[in-house]
Amino acid sequence: MFESDLSFYSALLILCCPISIVFFKKFPIKGYTGANKVSLFLQCLIAILNLNILYSFINSLTITLGHDGSSANTLTIDPITTTQQQGHVDYTPIKVSGYTFKNQVATKNLQCDSIVYDQDLDLQVSQAVDLNKPEDLKFFRDKLNELRSLNNIYDLFFQDNEDEVEESILERKWYKFCGSANCYSKKGTRNNPTISVLAGQVFDKNWIELTGKKFPFSGLEFPTILPHYIDEGKEAEKVILGAEDPRVILHEYTNENGIRIQEPLIAFNALSTEVNWKRAMHIYRPLHDPHRIIRLSIENYAPREKEKNWAPFIDGNNLNFVYNFPLRILRCNINNGDCQKVSGPDFNDKSHENADQYELNYVSDLIDFNVNPEPWTPGKTTCSDGKSVLIPNSVAFIKDDYMSVTFSEADKTNKLINAKGWLTYITKMLEFTQERLNDESSDPVLESRLLSKCSTFLAQQYCALSKDTMGWDKLLDE
Structure with a gap:
């Protein structure tokens, strides 16, 4: 019903303030009788409730104004400041x-x-700056261990022998892939993981990681495991599950309340039972719906055995992908994953027909x-x-x-x-x-x-x- 915290707390203020005023006038405190003790207690509770709502309203208003006025949701980095943060690095x-x-x-x-x-x-x-920290993998492994009771597919991350120590497990079986995918390989082979899951971290403009960070319209608190759906397939042996080759771009849209929203959009490939366990492209919007992934499909084109490495870009309000070369551009519906070719040769032949939107x-x-x-x-x-x-x-x-x-x-x-x-x-x-x-x-x-x-x-x-x-x-x- 309420897409933003600001609208929710605004409605609460409008509802609670008049009710509180009427209550205070209806049951004034006169003396120190038993009835007045009850009234005093209730009035204190109501006052505390109103103060909490007011605080939350002001906090939400500050965040919203910050996002509207200064693009606080956008990751902004000052290259010079970043360089200074890591020590002086020459170009x-x-x-x-x-x-x-x-x-x-x-x-x-x-x-x-x-x-x-x-x-x-x-x-x-400049010289390269390493964004990974040695403790990252242990943090996310611990997080997955906490979440196992909520999603049993996470049990696949813990197929280790009892005599194996955590340090050895992390060194041999855990990998961070493309910055945001955490992979576990039961056999310790990096190019053949058992399962991978996306994780989210938030950095300030100097690439200092922020902990306990929340965004409007989302219940996620970063850093965290992103609780997206993982297709486990129908085979008894579970291998190569989850997201691979994640790519992140900034997606902007206007919600139903007229508020301009900026969010990360992640494109990745994964095996899918929807296409007979072929590898398909997907998109994921963790701040919009942290659980749902959307499989992308091309209009009038049968799924190939392996779809991967589509390069995402935003043109206006449209989500597009560079599909392959000779240059083919797809435009995809962000809500249902339907994609259409908008530029380049047709898929069903090698003709030179071209929509001429992109060259x-x-x-x-x-x-x-x-x-x-x-x-x-x-x-x-x-x-x-x-x-x-x-x-x-x-x-x-x-x-x-x-x-x-x-x-x-x-x-x-x-x-x-x-x-x-x-x-x-x-x-x-x-x-x-x-x-x-x-x-x-x-x-x-x-x-x-x-x-x-x-x-x-x-x-x-x-x-x-x-x-x-x-x-x-x-x-x-x-």
Whole structure:
């Protein structure tokens, strides 16, 4: 009935104040008789009740005004302050090249060297800051242990032998994935978890974690396990359950009371019995409904065996995903998960029909933010491991020409870097490609396919080149 705490306490004040005044006038205290003792006791209770309601009303009003006036629900980070908080960290230059069409005509035999976009601009990045704390996994394990009585699926996180000690269990069987997913592997294999669950932590603008934090319209208190639904399937052996590859974006909407709400929206993939235990994409709004997850489905398109790595973005009030390349864009209903293709080739053929709402005009080559990624296999070097995984999790902050990005290495760390110069870079790139945007003779689908190919053009040589220029092996040996 009441979507906000403010409206609830406003209604209580309107209801209780007149009733209290009438009661005080109806039963005035005269003397110290037995009846007056009862009246005095009741009046004290009513006064305390009114004071509590008034306090809660003022607190809710302060929070609401803060969210409306200063976007307090939005995670805002001052890159300079963040750097100072962690100690002085210098910015270092970073080289970024890319590919884009301008005067070049797209042909199937095109050479990537002919469409290189290489601007000598002042792009810089800071050193990485580790957001994970050593005690995080123990905290969330303890939290899950408390919640086992409410949800027996959490019992799957505790399939350990009696002689195993907690320190060893946490070291061998527990992992933090993409910052927000806590994974448990009964067999201790990180790439084959038994079950994973999303957890939520709240940080201030200096990336100091806030404890006991609550948001309007939500009963969750952070840090906490997010109590989302986990599909346990129909098989006797329970493996690979829960959310994988979570990505968080900021979603804004106006509720039925006209209040502008900002909330985190989490997109992830998970196995689902709704599609015969195939891997499907889901969305989750923990502050809106902490238990419900919504499976995404594409209109007139049968579920594939594995759907994952859709890249979410908000355009106006619409939730969109970059589905794949050649560039396909999906627009999804946030309430029921129905998705429609709004741009790109059809799913049922390889035609070049395009809704022309979105086009891929530029793609960079590989970007490492001057980070030497942790190897996937302990004891291996970055280039000898055979698998180097550096994945951005979110753009946590962007203002003027500063940007903060969170990322994971080897699917286990959760770090943040600050960058500057990107706005200038993007502006210059848009100026460079402006003529191409209005060229009706261009072939967007073919260009998208070629740009995607060129983005990994130097992937095979990338590690060897970075090892020489960045001294990666030397850093690993130290």
